[in-house]
Amino acid sequence: MSGYLLRRLIGTVLVMWAVATLVFFMLRLVPGDPVAAMLADAGSAEAEAALRAKFGFDEPVFMQYLYWLGNMFQGDFGNSLYGNNQPVRTILAEALPRTLSLAGIAFVIAIMIAVPAGILSATRRNTPVDAGVSFVAFLGLSMPDFWLAIMLIIVFAANLQWLPAIGYVPLSDGFWPWLEHLILPAIAVGTAFSAIIARMIRSSLLEVLKADYMRTAAAKGLTPRMIMWSHALPNAMIPVITVVGIAFALLISGAVVVENVFSIKGLGRVLINGILNRDYPVVQGAVLVVSAFFVFSNLLVDLLYGVLDPRIRYS
Amino acid sequence: MTESLTAPDDTATKDNTMPLRRRSRLRATLANDRKAQFGLIVLGLFLFGMVFAPWLSPYDPNAMTMNMMSGPSLGHPLGTDDLGRDLLSRILHGTQISMFIGISTVLIALVIGVALGLMAGYFGGWIDLVIMRYIDLQWAFPNFIIAVYLVAVFGTGLFNVIVAISLAFIDDFARVARSMTLSLRQEQFVDAARTMGFSNARILIRHILPSAMAPIIVQGTVSVSYAILGEATLSFLGLGVEATTPTWGLILADGRGFISQAWWLGVFPGLAIMLVVLSINFIGDWLRDLFDVRESL
Numbered sequence: 001m002s003g004y005l006l007r008r009l010i011g012t013v014l015v016m017w018a019v020a021t022l023v024f025f026m027l028r029l030v031p032g033d034p035v036a037a038m039l040a041d042a043g044s045a046e047a048e049a050a051l052r053a054k055f056g057f058d059e060p061v062f063m064q065y066l067y068w069l070g071n072m073f074q075g076d077f078g079n080s081l082y083g084n085n086q087p088v089r090t091i092l093a094e095a096l097p098r099t100l101s102l103a104g105i106a107f108v109i110a111i112m113i114a115v116p117a118g119i120l121s122a123t124r125r126n127t128p129v130d131a132g133v134s135f136v137a138f139l140g141l142s143m144p145d146f147w148l149a150i151m152l153i154i155v156f157a158a159n160l161q162w163l164p165a166i167g168y169v170p171l172s173d174g175f176w177p178w179l180e181h182l183i184l185p186a187i188a189v190g191t192a193f194s195a196i197i198a199r200m201i202r203s204s205l206l207e208v209l210k211a212d213y214m215r216t217a218a219a220k221g222l223t224p225r226m227i228m229w230s231h232a233l234p235n236a237m238i239p240v241i242t243v244v245g246i247a248f249a250l251l252i253s254g255a256v257v258v259e260n261v262f263s264i265k266g267l268g269r270v271l272i273n274g275i276l277n278r279d280y281p282v283v284q285g286a287v288l289v290v291s292a293f294f295v296f297s298n299l300l301v302d303l304l305y306g307v308l309d310p311r312i313r314y315s
Numbered sequence: 316m317t318e319s320l321t322a323p324d325d326t327a328t329k330d331n332t333m334p335l336r337r338r339s340r341l342r343a344t345l346a347n348d349r350k351a352q353f354g355l356i357v358l359g360l361f362l363f364g365m366v367f368a369p370w371l372s373p374y375d376p377n378a379m380t381m382n383m384m385s386g387p388s389l390g391h392p393l394g395t396d397d398l399g400r401d402l403l404s405r406i407l408h409g410t411q412i413s414m415f416i417g418i419s420t421v422l423i424a425l426v427i428g429v430a431l432g433l434m435a436g437y438f439g440g441w442i443d444l445v446i447m448r449y450i451d452l453q454w455a456f457p458n459f460i461i462a463v464y465l466v467a468v469f470g471t472g473l474f475n476v477i478v479a480i481s482l483a484f485i486d487d488f489a490r491v492a493r494s495m496t497l498s499l500r501q502e503q504f505v506d507a508a509r510t511m512g513f514s515n516a517r518i519l520i521r522h523i524l525p526s527a528m529a530p531i532i533v534q535g536t537v538s539v540s541y542a543i544l545g546e547a548t549l550s551f552l553g554l555g556v557e558a559t560t561p562t563w564g565l566i567l568a569d570g571r572g573f574i575s576q577a578w579w580l581g582v583f584p585g586l587a588i589m590l591v592v593l594s595i596n597f598i599g600d601w602l603r604d605l606f607d608v609r610e611s612l
Contacts, residue, residue: 146551272463
């Protein structure tokens with residue numbers, strides 16, 4: 001197990017390095033140069049050269065890459081090319097808790113809806129309840145998350161005025177102010193996730209309920225409730241966990257989009273604004289942090305899988 | 316990474332013993348599948364709207380009038396936007412862009428991805444290793460995030476968006492094609508073709524590919540819906556096609572600032588996206604049952 005863990009960790013670090021390197025070089029290979037964009041044709045040749053030197057763009061690309069890699073290992077992601085040249089690390093450190101809060105609450109809401117819905121439709125298979133859950137799940141999967149976000153704002157913020165329409169309040173300002181700003185965006189982010197998990201729980205449970213040991217459990221006189229909680233659900237959850245991990249990626253990519261609707265300055269907004277402004281250092285930093293989410297959640301799922309299902313042995 | 320994480324449906328029939336009667340099977344499964352009927356009808360309507368958009372649109376989609384932000388009425392069934400443009404005409408024209416991007420990107424991704432998957436599965440060895448290293452790297456990320464990264468590199472605009480979305484979907488097709496090829500290359504008909512001295516290319520295209528088509532078609536169908544969603548999302552974020560083009564994502568982005576006064580600007584473009592995506596998902600599910608494709612990735 002420890003050998004496996006080590007190999008997976010090294011693989012994960014390699015993937016991160018590959019992503020960083022690819023993004024670094026691809027951003028520099030394409031036409032369109034941030035210095036030219038910043039000066040917008042107004043600057044003199046000297047001003048341009050000075051700016052280039054300031055950001056190190058006058059060095060050969062490979063040297064820039066080595067500096068950048070070296071700095072990154074020291075936790076220095078460079079500075080933004082715009083505004084007051086804030087360090088990218090500061091920008092990301094401010095954005096990270098926002099995205100994590102959003103994804104975390106979306107996760108909780110989604111699971112709270114998906115688990116009962118999945119169990120309900122599996123135990124009431126082929127009834128109107130099952131059909132209803134399946135239809136709602138299809139709707140949830142087909143709805144663009146940013147559109148759902150707009151709909152939620154129209155209904156709950158603009159008309160009913162139950163919840164704030166935009167912005168983010170840090171947890172340090174109080175639990176409720178923090179939560180109330182995140183409920184609508186979390187629903188927008190979590191709906192597709194919830195739909196996938198509900199469908200997965202349904203099919204996985206149906207599979208387990210067919211197994212011989214379910215009949216044994218019933219024959220030895222267990223109540224349906226005990227059968228469900230101590231035999232069916234734990235076994236049905238094993239495949240669900242993998243899907244949760246894969247679908248967790250949906251939460252992050254959903255957060256990237258939905259943050260922009262709710263004006264939450266999280267990773268997604270930092271990334272998108274960075275791209276729109278051609279702010280290389282910010283884009284690179286944001287890409288790395290967003291990528292780390294996916295790579296490490298994949299790793300976590302694989303490890304969790306072995307813990308949950310003792311039949312799986314890593315070597 | 317695929318977002319089509321739909322569970323294998325337990326109603327999938329296992330009856331594959333009558334290939335000659337596939338046509339009647341097609342009709343039989345369709346008759347019992349209300350969702351597929353809904354999907355085919357709604358998608359058909361949108362395709363009709365796409366083809367005949369210039370004639371069906373009551374107004375020029377870009378013509379500005381003084382009749383700004385008026386609600387749905389007989390003259391403007393879906394209302395007008397902040398510049399007095401007719402929303403129905405804009406959404407109808409948006410159908411063309413969305414469908415074009417959805418279908419073209421999936422076709423490109425399918426051709427490249429299937430070619431890579433066939434080669435990886437058939438030749439094995441270092442070819443498999445190199446191709447799959449890359450595919451696994453891409454697989455670690457959601458398609459949409461890959462598309463965003465690529466737009467970050469290439470820039471925005473119709474052509475770049477098509478390239479970005481196409482490349483983002485390659486891994487899904489490569490994995491499906493590879494896993495099919497791995498099992499098919501053991502089959503006797505492949506051995507027979509090899510014994511007859513056919514070239515590898517011919518064996519791959521004429522013998523293996525046809526037998527691998529069913530899951531590829533299912534994957535392709537579902538991918539179209541995700542490509543349409545992806546384009547709308549990119550455009551909504553300002554990372555998509557040129558800002559003057561009427562696409563569903565951009566219409567939503569334009570209307571976003573006015574949704575508290577003009578709800579129709581927020582509701583209808585999104586409804587169009589949802590109906591198309593929902594229809595394609597229903598059709599994809601039906602095809603999955605029809606071909607008895609188990610999602611086994």
